[in-house]
Amino acid sequence: xxxxxxxxxxxxxxxxxxxxxxxxxxxxxxxxxxxxxxxxxxxxxxxxxxxxxxxxxxxxxxxxxxxxxxxxxxxxxxxxxxxxxxxxxxxxxxxxxxxxxxxxxxxxxxxxxxxxxxxxxxxxxxxxxxxxxxxxxxxxxxxxxxxxxxxxxxxxxxxxxxxxxxxxxxxxxxxxxxxxxxxxxxxxxxxxxxxxxxxxxxxxxxxxxxxxxxxxxxxxxxxxxxxxxxxxxxxxxxxxxxxxxxxxxxxxxxxxxxxxxxxxxxxxxxxxxxxxxxxxxxxxxxxxxxxxxxxxxxxxxxxxxxxxxxxxxxxxxxxxxxxxxxxxxxxxxxxxxxxxxxxxxxxxxxxxxxxxxxxxxxxxxxxxxxxxxxxxxxxxxxxxxxxxxxxxxxxxxxxxxxxxxxxxxxxxxxxxxxxxxxxxxxxxxxxxxxxxxxxxxxxxxxxxxxxxxxxxxxxxxxxxxxxxxxxxxxxxxxxxxxxxxxxxxxxxxxxxxxxxxxxxxxxxxxxxxxxxxxxxxxxxxxxxxxxxxxxxxxxxxxxxxxxxxxxxxxxxxxxxxxxxxxxxxxxxxx
Amino acid sequence: xxxxxxxxxxxxxxxxxxxxxxxxxxxxxxxxxxxxxxxxxxxxxxxxxxxxxxxxxxxxxxxxxxxxxxxx
Numbered sequence: 001x002x003x004x005x006x007x008x009x010x011x012x013x014x015x016x017x018x019x020x021x022x023x024x025x026x027x028x029x030x031x032x033x034x035x036x037x038x039x040x041x042x043x044x045x046x047x048x049x050x051x052x053x054x055x056x057x058x059x060x061x062x063x064x065x066x067x068x069x070x071x072x073x074x075x076x077x078x079x080x081x082x083x084x085x086x087x088x089x090x091x092x093x094x095x096x097x098x099x100x101x102x103x104x105x106x107x108x109x110x111x112x113x114x115x116x117x118x119x120x121x122x123x124x125x126x127x128x129x130x131x132x133x134x135x136x137x138x139x140x141x142x143x144x145x146x147x148x149x150x151x152x153x154x155x156x157x158x159x160x161x162x163x164x165x166x167x168x169x170x171x172x173x174x175x176x177x178x179x180x181x182x183x184x185x186x187x188x189x190x191x192x193x194x195x196x197x198x199x200x201x202x203x204x205x206x207x208x209x210x211x212x213x214x215x216x217x218x219x220x221x222x223x224x225x226x227x228x229x230x231x232x233x234x235x236x237x238x239x240x241x242x243x244x245x246x247x248x249x250x251x252x253x254x255x256x257x258x259x260x261x262x263x264x265x266x267x268x269x270x271x272x273x274x275x276x277x278x279x280x281x282x283x284x285x286x287x288x289x290x291x292x293x294x295x296x297x298x299x300x301x302x303x304x305x306x307x308x309x310x311x312x313x314x315x316x317x318x319x320x321x322x323x324x325x326x327x328x329x330x331x332x333x334x335x336x337x338x339x340x341x342x343x344x345x346x347x348x349x350x351x352x353x354x355x356x357x358x359x360x361x362x363x364x365x366x367x368x369x370x371x372x373x374x375x376x377x378x379x380x381x382x383x384x385x386x387x388x389x390x391x392x393x394x395x396x397x398x399x400x401x402x403x404x405x406x407x408x409x410x411x412x413x414x415x416x417x418x419x420x421x422x423x424x425x426x427x428x429x430x431x432x433x434x435x436x437x438x439x440x441x442x443x444x445x446x447x448x449x450x451x452x453x454x455x456x457x458x459x460x461x462x463x464x465x466x467x468x469x470x471x472x473x474x475x476x477x478x479x480x481x482x483x484x485x486x487x488x489x490x491x492x493x494x495x496x497x498x499x500x501x502x503x504x505x506x507x508x509x510x511x512x513x514x515x516x517x518x519x520x521x522x523x524x525x526x527x528x529x530x531x532x533x534x535x536x537x538x539x540x541x542x543x544x545x546x547x548x549x550x551x552x553x554x555x556x557x558x559x560x561x562x563x564x565x566x567x568x569x570x571x572x573x574x
Numbered sequence: 575x576x577x578x579x580x581x582x583x584x585x586x587x588x589x590x591x592x593x594x595x596x597x598x599x600x601x602x603x604x605x606x607x608x609x610x611x612x613x614x615x616x617x618x619x620x621x622x623x624x625x626x627x628x629x630x631x632x633x634x635x636x637x638x639x640x641x642x643x644x645x646x
Contacts, residue, residue, distance in 0.1 A: 049597070049598055050593040050596075052593075053594050053595075054596050055596065058622070059596075059622065183598060184601075207643050209618035209641065212597065212618045246638060246641050281645075284645075285645070285646070288646060322625075326621070326622070326625060329624070329625060330620075330621060333621070333634075333636055337638050350645045352643055352645070453615070460643050460644075464644055464645060465644050465645060466645055467646070500613055504616075
């Protein structure tokens, strides 16, 4: 049997120049960029759901945080370093972002996405109310991914939908393909490629609904293949949400009151805050500890939620029919359980999001493995331009879409250059693929064992409590890590009834791995900085912790090391 | 868990709802040539299937109590 026939014996075998994992906004941007730059390249997007409908982009605010004509890149950089990323940024990449991110709006516009414009053709934007920040917010209609899919199809990109890719295939150190399966019929699928681009999002532990598709498949695949991770400790983003409907209340963190009627926002959010901060959830937790819960907000004071309702669910600022329908329907259903009498002082709770995005990449979005690139939310923190924050909403709402497009263009360019250096699509080692197939499909073998949803619930219990993942301490994190490792020990018992369930099993494995990364990195960082808050190390320690924490697999163990941030060559000093 | 009702009498089989679901809750049933609610437990009531159905055949009824996590 020749090599190709051997591979085909495992299932469907596909060859392509560039394989993109993930058909959301970052994956589509990468595909379009590749075809625009090199039309002769064969580009394949593999997507677990349906390309153009997948991912978070079309289920969010459609906000693009960009530098308005009145904003200066150097002001943005300075503000970012001091108030957002807290000196943990790669300032060189941050500078490139600040000077080139506005091109994202032009590209989206050219590719058919609908951006709001003024009569003179300039971008229609607003500034964040209540704070003076050096950026503005433009908007895009919430069918942007469908528009991009249409454009990508015109450029003859190929799509393989309803297929989840689980692991990467390697030849020595370089990535030469990927292996997964169809969630429809469970057929194994092997893709050989010159380069692979991960664009399948962050880890959100399927807690809050709209962030739910980010289940860390790409992060876990990259880690297992030997790629390094960076900034994995910034993966515990929370939004304050309505206790009854679990809908996010914009601005809730600035109007919180405890059971004694005291304004606790001022206590936990001193000074000017550009956006959400970890202390809101921590403050909520402390009030509960002191028997001062529940925490409520005064809706009458909260102009941000009122503003969001105007922005998202009306045509008063931006005329976006899809966005208006989406947000109106969401809020209308939420209000059905938001008790009328309590509408003006609803109870709020921290809604865990996560937004862990640690795949380490260089300025071209190349991972530490040759042939593997990571763009969008899979490498937001791993790219390090963002500093000490989880992926957006993070501390600058609207940089999620911007970074997705901006980083995907860079990653696509670099991947194209890499692929150009290879004459042929590399071969794949059959034995390696067969071994991975065995592991991937193992849960389908037995009818007894543990269900993926049970283990997901157990991982959520170790990651969502504020006392574990946001108000951190050595003791509590060790307790949480113990819970994660207990789940890890049960992964071999996962059982799946069908291919959809098998995909859930892979997601549970990814979640356990990401949670372990989060706690191992968090235990290492012995200080507080930006979103990262420790009860036992409450101060920022610039003498010892201007470092990135790097994780990688070494012989089956998660190794933790640090990398000094090259502050000497950065313009903004501590 | 959430309830998803599909009025199959009005459905013309365009498959938009199946494509629209980013959680793969809906599947396309080939013999019947119609959508089926296969994994309601994975529905996150984003309502995009409901909003995208050109004939208004789908209704998503959220079960807010099903969404639970421990913040404490």
